[in-house]
Amino acid sequence: MQYPIPLNATRTQIRQLIRQRRGALSATEQQQAGLALLENIKQLTHIDNANTIAIYLSNDGEVDTQPTIEWLWQQGKQVVLPVLHPFSSGHLLFLHYTPHSPVYENKYGIIEPVLDQTQVCPIKNIDLIFTPLVAFDHHGQRLGMGGGYYDRTLKSWFENGKGAMPIGLAHDCQQxxxxxxxxxxxPLPIFVTPSRIWHWEKHDKSL
Ligand SMILES: Nc1ncnc2c1ncn2[C@@H]1O[C@H](COP(=O)(O)OP(=O)(O)OP(=O)(O)O)[C@@H](O)[C@H]1O
Ligand SMILES: [Mg+2]
Known part of the structure; x- marks a missing residue:
């Protein structure tokens, strides 16, 4: 049984509780979750019209994105991954990712492609951004790891509709x-978990 997160919990406390919760999933549960997530991702019509799709390599108990990445490759999609921007602190760059891309562990212990200028994909060329998160709520709000990286990346999309649409990925226990x-x-318009797809048509910041 999962205890509800207290309504007065701070962002730091929520991050800690949810990371513990998803970290407690067994290897088998993690594996099943990654496969179930992919089955729901296959139902997203947004994928059909997208050529270039940003995703990330799972870390810290995040739902396993590897089955999804392999399926995207099979579909002939261009897969890109975020890397920490080398000069612009707090920002992300996106690099093309293939089964042969060299990777390394960044300062947060996250595996990312080795920076190679020839592999940079301008954000305007990305059609969809599968977005990592620690927690999401019943209004489509998202809480990340605390770096503000995705908030910065998605600002222009949110304010003037320019750029890639984000879709959050998570375990059900992160809601x-x-x-x-x-x-x-x-906030994000769509979240996908192993059990279902969550849609929010419109976001009201006053919620
Ligand atoms: N568009 C922005 N411009 C400047 N600073 C920002 C912007 N968005 C977020 N920040 C800063 O980033 C810091 C971290 O933000 P926050 O706690 O919301 O991270 P997060 O959403 O958990 O992380 P992430 O987006 O990396 O998953 C905050 O101090 C915030 O001021
Ligand atoms: Mg944030």
Whole structure:
């Protein structure tokens, strides 16, 4: 049985509780979750019209994206992964990712492609961004690891509809009733978990 997260929990406390919760999943549960996630991702019509899709390599108990990445390759999609921007602190760059791309462990212990200028994909060329998160709520709000990387990346899409649409990926146990949020937090229109797809047509920052 999962205890609800207290409504007055701070962002730091929520991050800690949810990371513990998803970290407690067994290897078998993790494997099944990654496969179930892919089955729901296959139902997204957005994929049909997308050529270039950003995703990430799972870390820290995140739902396994490897089956999805392999399926995207099979579909002939261009897969790109985020890397920490070498000069612009707090920002991401996206690099093309193939089964042969060299990778290394970044300062957060996250595996990312080795920076290679010839592999950089401008954000305007990305059609969809599968977005990692620690927690999401019943209003489409998202809480990340605390770096603000995705809030910065998605700002232009949220404010003027320009750029790639984000789709959050998570385990079901990462959903909470209501997240505390800040003015810079970008809510997401769609989240996919192993059990279902969650849609929010419109976001109201006053929720
Ligand atoms: N668009 C932005 N411009 C400048 N600073 C920002 C922007 N978005 C977020 N930040 C800063 O980033 C910091 C971390 O933000 P936050 O706690 O929301 O991260 P997060 O959403 O958990 O992380 P991430 O987006 O990397 O998953 C905050 O101090 C915030 O001021
Ligand atoms: Mg945020």
């Amino acid at each position: 909470v009733e209501q997240l505390p949020y800040e003015p810079w937090d970008i």
